Every structure is written in structure tokens, then in C-alpha cells.
Amino acid sequence: MFWRRRDEPVAPAEDAEPAEPSAVVEDEPPVAATVPRPAREARGMGLRTRPSGFGARLRSILGTGEPATEATWDDVEEALIAADVGATTTLELVDAARERFRASGGRSGEDARRALATEIRDRLAAVGSGAFELGGAPSVILFVGVNGTGKTTSIAKLAARLKGEGHSLALAAADTFRAAAVEQLRIWGEQLGAPVIAQRPGADPGAVAFDAVVAAESRGLDAVLVDTAGRLQNKQQLMDELAKIRRVIERRLPGQPRHVLLVLDATTGQNGLLQAEAFSREAGVTGIVLTKLDGTAKGGVALAVADRLGVPIVFAGVGEEIEALAPFDPEAFVEWLFAE
Ligand SMILES: Nc1nc2c(ncn2[C@@H]2O[C@H](COP(=O)(O)OP(=O)(O)OP(=O)(O)O)[C@@H](O)[C@H]2O)c(=O)[nH]1
Ligand SMILES: [Mg+2]
Numbered sequence: 001m002f003w004r005r006r007d008e009p010v011a012p013a014e015d016a017e018p019a020e021p022s023a024v025v026e027d028e029p030p031v032a033a034t035v036p037r038p039a040r041e042a043r044g045m046g047l048r049t050r051p052s053g054f055g056a057r058l059r060s061i062l063g064t065g066e067p068a069t070e071a072t073w074d075d076v077e078e079a080l081i082a083a084d085v086g087a088t089t090t091l092e093l094v095d096a097a098r099e100r101f102r103a104s105g106g107r108s109g110e111d112a113r114r115a116l117a118t119e120i121r122d123r124l125a126a127v128g129s130g131a132f133e134l135g136g137a138p139s140v141i142l143f144v145g146v147n148g149t150g151k152t153t154s155i156a157k158l159a160a161r162l163k164g165e166g167h168s169l170a171l172a173a174a175d176t177f178r179a180a181a182v183e184q185l186r187i188w189g190e191q192l193g194a195p196v197i198a199q200r201p202g203a204d205p206g207a208v209a210f211d212a213v214v215a216a217e218s219r220g221l222d223a224v225l226v227d228t229a230g231r232l233q234n235k236q237q238l239m240d241e242l243a244k245i246r247r248v249i250e251r252r253l254p255g256q257p258r259h260v261l262l263v264l265d266a267t268t269g270q271n272g273l274l275q276a277e278a279f280s281r282e283a284g285v286t287g288i289v290l291t292k293l294d295g296t297a298k299g300g301v302a303l304a305v306a307d308r309l310g311v312p313i314v315f316a317g318v319g320e321e322i323e324a325l326a327p328f329d330p331e332a333f334v335e336w337l338f339a340e
Contacts (some may be wrong), residue, residue, distance in 0.1 A: 034210035036320040045326035046318045047293060047336050054083040054300070055340040058116075062109030072112065073098050083300035083337070084269050089307045093119055117334050120303060124330035128312035131329065132259075132287070134167065138216035139223045140249050140256040141210075144242055144283050145263035146275055147230030150317050152181065154263050155225045156188040157325035158315065163192060172212030173198035173207040174245060175229040185227050191322075197224075205229070205241065206248040213252050226257070233278030242283045261314065263289045264305065272301040276309055284310070288329065291317030299337065 057079040073094055080090040093116070100106075101115035107191055141158070143151045155171060173188050175181035179201040189196035190311055197212040209226050216224040228245060231238035249257050262285040264272050279285050290302050293316050306313050313328040 007147070027190055029085050041258055045293070045316050045329050045332045045336075046324060047316075047326075047332065054079055055338045057082070058113060058338065059340055062113045063340075064109060066109065067107045068101065068109050068112035072109065076112070076116065078302065084272075084298045084304070085300040086270055086273055086304035086308070089304045092307070093123070093303075096123075113338075117338060119339070121330045121334045124303070124306055124313065124333065125329075127306050127310055129306060129330050130314070130328045131312060132314045134162070134223055134276065135258045136213070136255075137220065137222045138213065138251060138253070138256075139258045140213060140216075140226065141223060141259040141261060142228065142257040142283070143223055143224045143245065143263055143289075144228055144279050144285070145230060146232055146265075149230065149263045149265040149268075150289070151175075151263045152184050152227050153320070154261075154289045154291060154315070154317055155185070155227050156192065156323065157317070157322055159188070159192050159225055160322050164224060165192065168220075169223040169225060170195045170212055170216055170219075170221055172196075172224055172226040174208040175227050176201055176205050176208060177229040180231065181227070185268045206245050209245050210248050210252060213249055213256070217253070233275045239278065239282040242279075246283055258286075259314075260284050261288050261289050262287070262311075263291055266290050266293045266299040266302065267296040268299065269298060269301060270304070273304050275309060276305045276311075279311055280311070285311055287304060287312050288312035289313075289315045289317060289325075293336070294318045295326070299333075302333070 061075040061079060062068065063101065069208050077090055077094050080093065081087060082141050085093070097116040097119040100119055104115065106112060106115055143155055145151050159169055159171060171185050171194055173182045173185045173196055176199060182198050182201060186196045186198065197208060197215050200207050205228060212224045212226060228242060231242065233239065246260070260283050262276055262279045264275065276285065288305055288311060290313050293299055302313055316328045318324045318326055
């Protein structure tokens with residue numbers, strides 16, 4: 001296991017769709033937010049340079065002053081695999097970078113390095129990384145992922161960002177598995193001055209999502225951010241529950257959820273790709289929030305996920321603080337990945 005293991009939720013036995021909002025426990029905190037406006041901006045993503053090891057390896061392969069050869073590209077391949085980029089993506093990347101290198105008449109290691117950096121950046125940009133539009137109101141944003149990746153924290157961070165931009169929103173506590181999860185979201189809601197739609201612990205998460213969408217519609221809110229319980233991607237019953245939450249939202253508001261954000265822990269390694277594939281299949285992931293980039297020396301899995309799934313990395317989590325969420329910047333990511 002690469003991720004922090006926690007208790008897993010139990011999927012509800014019956015598959016009944018919620019009919020009416022019921023037993024809603026709602027918090028309407030005072031409007032004044034005590035959380036400051038997000039300060040960090042996209043540039044550099046607020047990441048302090050932390051050598052990933054990949055940059056140093058590249059330097060030893062390509063920084064010798066010798067012309068880049070076939071053997072050099074083989075070494076680059078190995079370095080990418082060691083950085084968790086994954087075999088398939090690595091092979092495609094190296095082929096494309098080598099092609100770019102040749103086409104531009106490159107010879108030196110530095111030319112090869114530049115070709116690789118450009119290829120990675122362009123691939124990330126091509127899938128739309130860093131772009132996030134709320135869309136028509138109410139925009140429903142569903143957060144999914146395995147246990148402890150940073151879903152609830154990322155919801156708070158995005159809520160702070162959206163509020164800072166003047167949007168109205170509600171948070172939906174559809175992680176009903178643990179009482180503490182509802183409480184965690186409620187505390188964030190209080191700090192942010194955002195209503196939290198919740199039911200009792202153990203309630204049907206689909207019903208909570210339904211209540212939240214109804215509340216967002218009736219109040220004319222711009223967005224509703226739906227928290228869900230962490231779940232392992234190979235627990236089918238739990239994945240079915242997620243598909244059901246999605247269906248409930250879709251049925252009430254066609255075209256929603258506008259965003260299904262997979263919260264992926266950058267320290268996860270290659271397992272992240274399995275997670276991304278399973279969550280995409282069951283919940284229709286539209287984008288990735290890559291968390292804990294501040295705490296990893298790897299993070300190459302982001303490349304694999306964006307490439308294999310063709311979904312953008314929308315935001316990067318770069319710390320525990322509320323403002324530590326930045327629109328994902330392919331240029332800054334490459335800079336970070338290549339740092340020595
Ligand atoms: N360093 C760092 N820590 C983070 C980041 N995002 C979240 N965390 C921390 O990760 C831990 C788990 O965060 P949560 O938001 O509770 O994760 P979760 O996915 O909601 O967890 P479950 O609901 O149990 O599945 C907390 O200690 C967060 O502060 C990040 O970008 N960087
Ligand atoms: Mg949570």
C-alpha cells in the first residue's frame with residue numbers, strides 16, 4: 001500500500017434513490033469569512049524547489065558535454081520510469097522527445113533535455129491542464145478519491161478560492177461514513193462562511209448530494225462542492241455507491257456534475273494510475289487535483305495519469321494551508337520535476 005489506510009465506508013444496502021430532502025441538518029454560519037483571500041498565484045504554483053532526484057539523474061545523463069546518443073535516450077527512459085512516469089507513457093514520451101530533438105537539429109545533451117522538457121509541458125498543456133471553469137449555476141463539483149488523499153482539504157481550498165472570486169457556494173457532506181468527516185467539513189464551512197448541507201452520520205450519501213443540489217438551486221448559488229468518503233478503487237460496492245451519487249445529481253440537474261475531480265496524492269506512485277483508471281470508469285473523472293506535491297520527491301505519476309486518461313490536472317495542492325492550492329501550471333511542474 002502506498003497510501004495512508006483508514007477505515008472504509010460501507011455502501012448502503014438498498015439502492016433507493018432519495019425522493020425528498022429529509023432530516024437535513026444544516027449550518028448557516030455568519031457571512032463574514034475569517035479565512036483570508038487566497039494569496040498564492042499560479043506562477044510557480046507556490047512550490048518550493050524540492051529536488052525530485054530526476055533532475056540530478058538527467059544532469060548526470062545529459063550534462064556531460066557529450067553529444068546525446070541512443071544510449072543516452074535509454075538512460076533517460078530509465079530515469080523517467082524511476083520517477084514514476086510509468087512504462088507506456090515513458091516510451092511514448094522518449095520517442096516523441098527524440099523525434100523533436102532530431103527535427104530541431106539537436107546534438108547536445110542540453111538540446112535533448114530541452115526537447116524532453118518541451119514535450120512534457122506540451123503534453124500536459126494539450127489535455128487542458130490548469131484550466132477550470134465553473135460553468136452555469138449551480139455548478140456541481142464532485143470530489144472523489146482513495147482514503148486520505150486530501151479531498152476535504154482540497155474542497156476547503158477551492159471553496160476559499162471561489163469565494164475570493166466572489167462566487168456563492170455550499171458544501172455537501174456526502175462523506176457520511178464517519179461523524180468526524182461531517183464535522184471536519186462543518187468547521188471549514190464556518191471558517192469560510194459557506195453553508196454546509198449534511199445529514200446524520202450513516203445517511204445515504206446520494207440523499208445528501210440531492211439535498212445540496214436542491215438547496216443550491218433554490219438559493220441561486222453558483223456552486224456546490226460535494227465531499228465523498230475515501231474508498232479503495234478495487235472495492236466495487238463502494239465504487240457503485242459513487243456511481244449512484246453521480247446519478248442522483250445527474251437526474252436532478254442534467255449536465256451535472258460539471259466537474260468530477262479525482263484527488264490524487266502525488267506521493268502515491270504508480271498505484272495512482274490504477275486509481276485514476278478505476279475512478280474514471282465508475283465516476284467519469286473530468287480532472288485531477290494533484291495533492292501533496294510539496295511533500296514528494298516523485299510526482300511523475302501525474303504525467304502518466306494525464307497522458308493515459310487524457311484528463312487535465314486542474315489544481316495542485318502544495319501545502320496544508322487554505323491558500324495552498326494553485327491552478328496546475330505545466331511549465332512550473334516541469335521546472336519542479338527537472339530541478340536538481
Ligand atoms: N502537505 C500537504 N498536505 C495535504 C495536502 N492536501 C491535504 N493534505 C493533508 O492530508 C491529510 C488528509 O487530508 P483530508 O482532506 O482529510 O483527506 P481526505 O481525502 O478528505 O481523507 P478521507 O476523507 O479520510 O478519505 C490532512 O492532514 C491534510 O492537511 C497538500 O497539498 N499538501
Ligand atoms: Mg475527507
